[in-house]
Amino acid sequence: MFKDFYSIITFVISGAICVGLIYLLYNKHLNTLGFEESLKKLTSIYIGISGFLSAILMVFLATSAMNQKSYKAKIIHKISKTTQKMHNFRTIAEILFNSEIWLPGLKDYMEKDFANLSYFDVKEFYKGKSKLAIEFLQETHHFGETENLYMELKSLLMTDPKEKQIPETIDYPIFYKNDIIKKWVEHKSGSGLWYVFGYKYGNYKESLNFEAVFERHREKILTLANTIDNDIFEKSSFNDVFFSKLWEHLTKDVIPKLSQFQSLIDRKTPRLIYYLYIVFLLLMVFGVLVPITYLMLSFSVLAVIVSYSIVVSTIFYVAITFHIFLSKEVSR
Numbered sequence: 101m102f103k104d105f106y107s108i109i110t111f112v113i114s115g116a117i118c119v120g121l122i123y124l125l126y127n128k129h130l131n132t133l134g135f136e137e138s139l140k141k142l143t144s145i146y147i148g149i150s151g152f153l154s155a156i157l158m159v160f161l162a163t164s165a166m167n168q169k170s171y172k173a174k175i176i177h178k179i180s181k182t183t184q185k186m187h188n189f190r191t192i193a194e195i196l197f198n199s200e201i202w203l204p205g206l207k208d209y210m211e212k213d214f215a216n217l218s219y220f221d222v223k224e225f226y227k228g229k230s231k232l233a234i235e236f237l238q239e240t241h242h243f244g245e246t247e248n249l250y251m252e253l254k255s256l257l258m259t260d261p262k263e264k265q266i267p268e269t270i271d272y273p274i275f276y277k278n279d280i281i282k283k284w285v286e287h288k289s290g291s292g293l294w295y296v297f298g299y300k301y302g303n304y305k306e307s308l309n310f311e312a313v314f315e316r317h318r319e320k321i322l323t324l325a326n327t328i329d330n331d332i333f334e335k336s337s338f339n340d341v342f343f344s345k346l347w348e349h350l351t352k353d354v355i356p357k358l359s360q361f362q363s364l365i366d367r368k369t370p371r372l373i374y375y376l377y378i379v380f381l382l383l384m385v386f387g388v389l390v391p392i393t394y395l396m397l398s399f400s401v402l403a404v405i406v407s408y409s410i411v412v413s414t415i416f417y418v419a420i421t422f423h424i425f426l427s428k429e430v431s432r
């Protein structure tokens with residue numbers, strides 16, 4: 101807050117310096133013989149200095165733009181790899197979701213009575229936006245609490261938090277939307293599955309029939325896991341220990357990285373770049389173009405006086421506030 105106030109005060113002072121210089125220089129022009137000739141002699145030096153400073157800024161801005169492009173290219177590469185891992189996790193979730201591991205009647209119960217309820221709605225029941233979520237929480241279920249696991253798997257198959265039902269063909273986008281990533285992070289999608297398989301599997305043995313998963317689907321799940329991370333899943337078997345590691349890796353590594361890389365790629369151009377571009381523009385227009393036009397076309401001396409004043413007040417503003425913009429960028 102203080103820094104913003106400081107910048108405003110400095111801007112007002114710079115404006116006052118600009119107006120003051122215009123008044124003083126123009127008054128001197130009216131009252132001093134030969135003053136315009138002196139200005140013309142100084143203008144060449146003035147153009148040279150402004151052009152030199154503009155060239156430095158132009159090189160800096162071009163370098164910064166190339167660095168930004170290179171940085172984003174690296175982030176895109178990283179997010180692409182992480183996105184592919186997320187695709188593999190979602191394929192595993194899709195296989196399990198559509199398999200016969202669930203207790204008889206669970207799918208019909210969930211897809212008929214709570215078809216328009218999502219995992220995120222249940223997690224956000226306290227907001228009071230979904231009466232169905234409150235009804236679900238108050239309902240006496242008869243499926244060994246696997247209803248929550250069913251909805252959690254379903255949440256991983258969504259690509260939009262507003263979705264309530266999963267389409268017949270699951271979408272695997274090039275990049276996931278920020279909205280769904282934020283929901284996965286906020287509600288730690290996958291952590292419930294990790295907790296069950298890592299700590300409570302004994303309580304769920306009778307409710308989850310993994311023997312019902314086809315052999316080819318088991319092999320596909322293990323292959324996908326190896327693709328996700330060969331070091332962790334190379335010697336895994338199709339059991340509760342494997343699924344505990346699998347969902348732990350999703351919760352602690354893949355989804356957080358997906359969120360991190362997405363935030364980096366969405367990061368806006370630093371304010372310092374805009375700040376320096378404005379300075380560059382002012383130097384080019386009022387330090388180079390206007391004075392050159394004045395010399396070539398014999399414009400009114402007022403034009404070059406205004407140019408001098410704007411450039412001097414701009415340099416004053418930069419000198420006083422540049423450290424503030426630097427500190428803001430460091431903080432960001």
